[in-house]
Amino acid sequence: MPSTKKTLYFMSSALMTAIAIGILGFAMSTQWAKTTMKCTQGNGNFSGTAVITLRLFQGNLVRQSCPIFGGIDNFQVFPELMNTEGITSVALHILTVCLLVLCLLFSAATILTSLYNSVSNPYETYMGPVGIYAYSSLSTCLSVLVLIFFAVNINATSMAEDLTKTITKNVDLKDRSTEMLTGFYLVIPYAVLSLLAIVLIYVYDHAAYTHRKEQQKPTEDAPKEIMMY
Template sequence: MPSRNKTAMFASAFSACVCSFVVICVALATQHWMSSEVHFSSPNTTTTVSLTYGLFSGTCKQFVEVGLEVSGKAFQVAENLSSIKTKSTITAIIVILVLSLLSSLLSSGFTCTNAVSNPYQTFLGPTGVYTWNSLSGIFILITMILFPVNIEENSLSVELARGCFSSLQTHTKSAHTYGYSYWIMLLVIILNIASILIIYFYDHARYSKKKEQERPIDIAPKDVIMF
């Protein structure tokens, strides 16, 4: 049976992994990754399109001249994209988030198993927890880099605005605000780091204790050992 200390430490790491899993699910399910104000001009008028969207769907509203709202509607992100770049990047982000979700799930399984069983000396032990948590954190970091790249370099908001309202003409400027669905991914990285640190401190303390128990034999006089 595992010691109380081991159970408590791995149970704490398990809680962090489960929270990480839940936060990734929230990020995938909610559509508040980005709010954009995209401005267009034509010979007769100036139009602003207000967008709020996530990885799968969003809403858009059109304002003409002095703030007169013309129309608003919901849209599917994939259907509004015509550029291969933007569509491929969005697909890559979704795939990477799913991989991060699976990594968090595996890490949760590893920490739960170790909390109720004796320590493993194989990949199923602390090494496995380090690996899956690190992968999850790396996937999230890549996602947080790719999404702004798709906004700034590939003009994702502009393309979605044109997909909502085909009559838009010359794009003049845009203003972007990242929503909570994007920023909560920082919490996933923090939880992954916390889980790794918890297991590291437990493993380090166990190793130090083992060395202390071996030390009296190491420093004992040779004649005593021979006797």
């Protein structure tokens, strides 16, 4: 059976990761970005506005005098993206969602490994601290990639314009301004908590290693009287 100290460290790591999963799960269900654009129907006078708010799977388009009258349109992100010509936007959005799913899977693996170590003493394999280092590191790295890919998709591609033009026909758009929302920023505490899970196990593992080294002093340090026998 593992010591109480080991159990506390690994249970704390599992708790940190569980909180991280809860945060990421909420992030995936809430709003990620809002883009505001000036809008017209082709007469050259940009008097209306279109505000598109995106979640990962659903979106909302609010139009004011765009093109002539206003309106509110709710839509599914993936079907509408498939109707656009923005191949890059589609690929980046699919990649973002896939990476988030992988983050959840690796975090779940971290929890299972932590719980297993809290009740047993496995060897130094993927079922021990090494596994937690690997799973949590992958979760952290992938979540950082999520932030990069989503920010690039929103700011460097015409994703918002393409979606707006697909939903509202025959409009011209300009002066885009984008604001990142709660879902995007919640990925950051998820990454931090995944790192903390690693730190907890490293602190325990380092202390355990130091203790083992102290228990295995080299024979050169033994008294000469003992060496004679």
